Amino acid sequence: MAVANYLYLSAILFTIGAIGVVVRRNSIVVFMCIELMLNAANLAFVTFARINGNLEGQVVAFFTMVVAACEVVVGLAIIVTIYRSRRSASVDDASLLKR
């Protein structure tokens, strides 16, 4: 199996994630889509590491995972707090940034 297929998979996953972020309203789903995009990026890193025969891509994938873990902690905390104050998990209800 050609290595390039991993890249195609990565691109498809990323696109699904991006579309999900843009079209879905539920913040939990949006959050999951972001994770999907991160993992698509990870897959691309690992694939490139394989293609180039070195470990740098693998290392960056670990970094990404750490960052993603932190992001999940902060992001979930924000979503829970917004849900508590607004009784809604829709991202469109939290549109106060324009003021």
Add this chain to the structure above:
Amino acid sequence: MQTSENLLWLIALPLFSSAILLLAGKRANSWGHIMGTIVSASTFTIGIIEFFAMQSRSEENRAVTQKIFTWISVGSFNVDASLLLDQLSICFVLLITGVGTLIHVYSIAYMSHDLDRRRFFAYLNLFIASMLLLVLGDSYLNLYVGWEGVGLASYLLIGFWNEKPAYATAAKKAFVANRVGDVGLSLAIMISFATFGDVSFSGMKDSVDQASSTQLTAIGLMLLLAACGKSAQFPLQSWLGDAMAGPTPVSALIHAATMVTAGVYLITRSNFVFDAAPIAQLMVLIVGGVTLLFGAIIGMAKDDIKKALAASTMSQIGYMILATGLGPIGYAFAIMHLLTHGFFKASMFLGAGSVMHGMKDEVNMRKYGGIGKFMPITFLTFGLGYLAIIGVPPFAGFYSKDKIIETALNEGGIKGLILGSATLLGAMITAFYMTRVVILTFFGNERWGHKDEPHESPALMLVPIGLLSVGSVASGYLLYKGDWLVHWLEPVVNPLKVHHKELLPPIVVSIMAVAVVLIGVSIAVLKYRGEQSDKAPERVSVFTRAARKDLFQDNFNEATFMRPGQSVVKNLLNIDYLLIDGLVRGVGSVSLNAGNKLRVIQNGYVRSYALLMVVGALALIATIWVVTA
């Protein structure tokens, strides 16, 4: 040339005193006036010491200098801040400090009820310092500093009671009119520098032959403009009448005896320029002749005693300027008239102040009358000043004015005839309006409209007036005797010892002068004897009406300079508002509008931000792809 270490003290003492009085504030209220007077008296003492020291030296060693510091040193252009005391400046030093000290003493009493007396003395000291710097500077640049200093002091003192808007306006008017003259002086300095590469009197005097006549004429005309501003000569004379808003001692010291004669000093000091520039000299003659008649005509119609005296000052300075225009022989007579005028006009102004003091600050002569018997000493001193100014022998004004008339007539030809008749006519009008002032004030029916009798002023005021009137009696003869002043000033103003040719014997001129004076006095006596109304007559000739309005000088200035100036300013303001401000405001409103348009993108929905990011990222990738492919 010898040096002296005393000259700096002449300027430094009053300057320090002024600074102390201004900085010490209310703490100095109790002793400020005493210190101011003592400082002024000590400058007079230094002046006297220097005078006798100078007199004891031989003629060519009389001038002394003192270098204070190197002021400007740029390449070949060097100006030292240094002082020069010669035969001409010592006359001024003695007049300024002498009359100045007497007026300080007078002011102690005159200003005793004023809460701001300390500030008044601070300004007076500032004036003395600046005026001494003006006459002691050894170059035009040093003179210029003093010139501006006296302008400042004059402004501050005219507007001393600036809580009255009219007085503040008068101060501003004097300042602005003086600025016009100052521009002349600064231009003259610039032209001198361009021509000679030097602005000191001695340096310019030595190289005057190398300058072209055009350059000299330009310098001369600019100096004349400066003199017109400071000395209230036509066409810049309009400020002097309003300057009477200042306290009377100021009018006596600054606007009669000393500062307004700075123009005469300037022309006399620049004699080497004017003697080599006949056109400028002719203009000096014209300005002097016009002003001496102009002032005299205004003086005939003024009911305000101080303004009548101011018009008279203008006219007498016209005599001096005319005399300076007569060339080497005229300068000494101009200075002689300046000195005698300093005495008698200061004495009369202080006398007018004394009358105002006794008459509850009334200045309208129509509301005086019969004051002579209530204020005998003021009457006597004013009378002596009166006899001096109209030129009755042997009082001071006779000698000095007679000499000017004589020199003018001796010019010969049509020029001599015009100048001679102008000066004689001026003498007649002077006799008329001064007689009018004396009759309206001291004689006739009492018209003051209240029961309180005027009272004689305190001794502190009468003594200075008395001393000044002694000067107005004796100074003329002392300066005239054996042509003392003429010989004294000869090395400065007439080094070639030009003598005047006599077309008419002096005695004939004197008889003519006394005759016109008698005519003037008789007309005034005939017109103003008997009962006078306390109101100025309404139905008067068109000439009187014109003279009451200063011969429309203010209207002329307003129509020619003020209104066009204002409209220029208004237009410039519009340009500023529409163009400059428009540009600035345009930049602002464009940004604001752009912001408003772009704001709709910022709708607060996270999903649209995400979409924008995706689109942006895609656009970036597309660009990179297109560019690298």
